[in-house]
Amino acid sequence: MKLPAFDYACPATLAEALALLASRDDAKALAGGQSLVPMMAFRIASPSLLVDLRRLSDLRKIAIDTSGVRLGAMVRWRDIEDDARLNGAHPLLKAAVSHVAHYQIRNRGTVGGSIAHADPAAEMPGIAVTCDADIAVTGTRGARVICADDFFIAPLMTALAADEIITEIRLPAWPPRRRWGFREFSRRRGDFALAAAAVFFDVDDAGKAYNAHIGAIGVGDRPARLPAAEAEVNGQVVDIAISERAGRAASASVDPQSDIHASGAYRKSLIGTMVERALQSAAGMSAL
Numbered sequence: 244m245k246l247p248a249f250d251y252a253c254p255a256t257l258a259e260a261l262a263l264l265a266s267r268d269d270a271k272a273l274a275g276g277q278s279l280v281p282m283m284a285f286r287i288a289s290p291s292l293l294v295d296l297r298r299l300s301d302l303r304k305i306a307i308d309t310s311g312v313r314l315g316a317m318v319r320w321r322d323i324e325d326d327a328r329l330n331g332a333h334p335l336l337k338a339a340v341s342h343v344a345h346y347q348i349r350n351r352g353t354v355g356g357s358i359a360h361a362d363p364a365a366e367m368p369g370i371a372v373t374c375d376a377d378i379a380v381t382g383t384r385g386a387r388v389i390c391a392d393d394f395f396i397a398p399l400m401t402a403l404a405a406d407e408i409i410t411e412i413r414l415p416a417w418p419p420r421r422r423w424g425f426r427e428f429s430r431r432r433g434d435f436a437l438a439a440a441a442v443f444f445d446v447d448d449a450g451k452a453y454n455a456h457i458g459a460i461g462v463g464d465r466p467a468r469l470p471a472a473e474a475e476v477n478g479q480v481v482d483i484a485i486s487e488r489a490g491r492a493a494s495a496s497v498d499p500q501s502d503i504h505a506s507g508a509y510r511k512s513l514i515g516t517m518v519e520r521a522l523q524s525a526a527g528m529s530a531l
Contacts, residue, residue, distance in 0.1 A: 246283050253295040257381065263294045265383045265406040272296055272408055274317060274356030277348050302410060307332045311416040316355025316409040333417050335443055338425040339366040345433045355409040361401045364435040368395055369466035373441040373458025376414050382407035395465040421445050424521035428513055436461040437505045440517035442525055444476055452476045462499040462514045469496045472518055481526040490519030
């Protein structure tokens with residue numbers, strides 16, 4: 244399908260980009276374009292002005308220090324895959340990114356674009372919520388930081404104002420002894436997840452888990468933590484029985500809707516299996 248008519252601008256500075264966004268009520272920022280352009284082709288979105296952010300080099304950096312990992316909004320999935328520092332600095336992020344679509348998409352799609360698009364089945368919003376990320380945004384009225392759990396409101400809806408641009412995603416520091424797992428199920432490799440689970444926990448000297456974080460992707464109108472499942476893990480040595488209990492708690496915590504891809508009942512059962520297997524992987528067991 245042909246795209247609707249639109250004007251195009253490619254600013255060289257963030258200030259210029261913000262001014263362009265503020266110049267029209269229906270202007271849209273263009274990051275990787277892997278979601279926005281198809282939406283325009285299907286007339287789901289029809290902005291009169293696209294503001295291409297590709298020349299904003301300051302938004303293409305990955306910074307790692309004692310405070311954690313900072314991903315510029317224009318960092319591409321390929322950049323994350325190619326950065327060996329993230330093997331230790333945030334292995335859960337790297338594992339999740341390997342499930343994003345296909346190579347061609349990962350070569351163009353961006354972190355900020357995925358966060359702003361807010362598809363509840365996408366990996367990056369799920370990682371942001373699971374890992375207590377902060378989303379840094381800048382607009383014509385100034386800058387602010389929004390915690391990921393407050394940023395995502397509903398499918399394709401966020402707390403980002405029309406004249407604001409995401410500049411950075413901030414992930415807290417990752418302790419070297421942290422245990423983690425990621426499991427995703429899709430109809431075909433590269434498709435959006437029917438259900439996915441991102442988990443991590445720390446362990447004390449007795450081998451018991453604490454600070455458990457269990458996130459669900461694709462089974463609600465936004466990514467979400469699952470406190471009931473986390474409660475099954477905290478204070479326990481994670482084994483088969485604990486992972487199964489957490490999986491049952493995860494299933495009981497969600498109420499997904501049916502669609503053309505899967506029934507709600509199937510997704511409800513599936514997220515339990517994904518949590519169970521992710522926890523087993525995190526504990527070093529031979530999960531599928």
